[in-house]
Amino acid sequence: MRKNCKADAGDGVDDANLVFETANAAILKLTKQLKWMEEDILAAESSLRTGPPSTYADKVFENDINIAIRLTEKAYKDCLFREALKNGFYDLQAARDEYRISCGSDGNMNHDLILNFMDVQTRLIEPICPQFAEYVWRKLLKKEGCVVTAGWPTSNEPDLVLKSANxxxxxxxxxxxxxxxxxxxxxxxxxxxxxxxxxxxxxxxxxxxxxxxxFDGWRAHCLNIMQRKFNQQTCRFAPDEEILAELKEILQKERPAETFEHEQCMSFLKFKMDKAKSIGAQALNLRLPFxxxxxxxxxxxxxxxxxxxxxxxxxxxxxxxxxxxxxxxxxxxxxxxxxxxxxxxxxxxxxxx
Missing domain, CATH: 3.30.2320 (hypothetical protein PF0899 fold)
Structure with a gap:
């Protein structure tokens, strides 16, 4: 658990920022995770829903696990241990909590999916919390051998559209x-x-x-202009003034009596620009991908x-x-x-x- 605290102290070449409150919170989080696995899952394993993951909530949770595996692996390779802890533990815990809420209080969680979550999370945090991971691996999951030699978990290609839809x-x-x-x-x-x-x-x-x-109205015009003004190779847009001037000209022809809302357009423009730089030109489509x-x-x-x-x-x-x-x-x-x-x-x- 001490390594968990060190991993959360920061990345890069800067001095570590070890905060006792953060350390205590991490220990409490791991303790709660142990209690949940022992009492809520393994002790009541027979009450979980059997069969392959099939519901919308199942697919979202399975997708979140795949995303956590990919992001955590990249963070470890880049020696970004705080990022690895975030992706492989905290974000995955949040996905688990959301899955529990989505399934309701009637024990509708999928048996195989929950056990896979426990398996994956144990492997993801092993470099940071080896003693904790070994205890879960051997005592709770009843696995043979050591988790350190179990290998990295496999994952399917993450579905980013499903992530956006959720x-x-x-x-x-x-x-x-x-x-x-x-x-x-x-x-x-x-x-x-x-x-x-x-x-x-x-x-x-x-x-x-x-x-x-x-999208319709001025937003549709804005997106159509941005599509023409976006360079996919460099992920750069034409100057804001050029896009706004063209948008203003179009709107004044359509609705000459109405006032051009500069601040509103700038807010939408910036939001869509940031999305396009992050995920590409698909962020400028008039319809969402789902x-x-x-x-x-x-x-x-x-x-x-x-x-x-x-x-x-x-x-x-x-x-x-x-x-x-x-x-x-x-x-x-x-x-x-x-x-x-x-x-x-x-x-x-x-x-x-």
Whole structure:
């Protein structure tokens, strides 16, 4: 465990920054990991779901394991031990926690996938925590030989599209939770002032998620210009002023009466430039590489558990009518690619969405 603390003290040629609080937190994290494996998994192994990984949550978790293997191997080769600890332990722990939440409290985790996670993580942190890894390898996993001679775990090619789709799902759940709290809080404040409340009772509340799978309007023009102004060999763009000038000219021809929102365009421009420099020209496509409607539709059970209410996908333009008195909110904050809009309405139990 002492090596774990040293690995987290920093990379490169700078002096190590060994912090006792960090050391204590690392020891606590490893202790909790041991307890989880012994009590929650191995002691209740028969309650785990059998068969090959098949659900959306299974595939996401399996993909996260593959990504951790690749990134951790690269970090070790580059002698970036803090980065290796982040990718091979902390990020993998976070992926495990997300998987547990996605599977729910009814023990729906996949048996083979969980055991593979335990195997992989033990091998990934062996160079940093050899005693811990050997204990898990021999005593808990009942493996023969030593983990130090077990070799590096194999991995499939990571699916970066699936990684992006899952981030979109998790970010959307956070957004919906914030919008729900904001809408309910606004209704309660209105009630205190004597105004009519439109978002009660909560037990009949249902969510409508509005999705626009393609950028349109000024964002579409901006992306089309950026595609022409992006050099894929050097990963460089033409000057911002050149892109903005062309965008302004196009918008003034289309909507001469409207004001050009320079700051809003610059914010979007910078965000997409950074993405393109990171993952390439695909970041400038008008559509995301996954189906925005399919992702929430295939994870409605998870969204329901997270929000505590039913949520329905509203992809048809006529679905705006279903938001009732909140229809204006859809106009004020229309959905765009990667940014859904959620509205919460009261409804009768027998009403169909």
């Amino acid at each position: 981030k979109y799902l998790q970010d959307s759940i956070v957004l919906m939770r914030k919008l729900l709290q904001k809408q309910l809080l606004g209704s309660r404040r209105a009630a205190k002032k004597g105004a009519q409340v439109t978002a009660v009772p909560e037990r009949n509340l249902k969510g409508l998620v509005y999705v626009n799978e393609q 189906g925005e409607i399919e992702v929430p539709q295939s994870n409605m059970d998870l969204i329901k558990r997270q929000l505590g209410l039913e949520v329905y996908s509203a992809s048809d333009p006529d679905d705006v009518l279903k938001s009732g008195p909140h229809a204006s909110l859809v106009d004020k904050t229309p959905p765009s690619a990667g940014n859904p809009t959620a509205i919460f309405v009261t409804s009768k139990r027998e009403e169909k969405f």
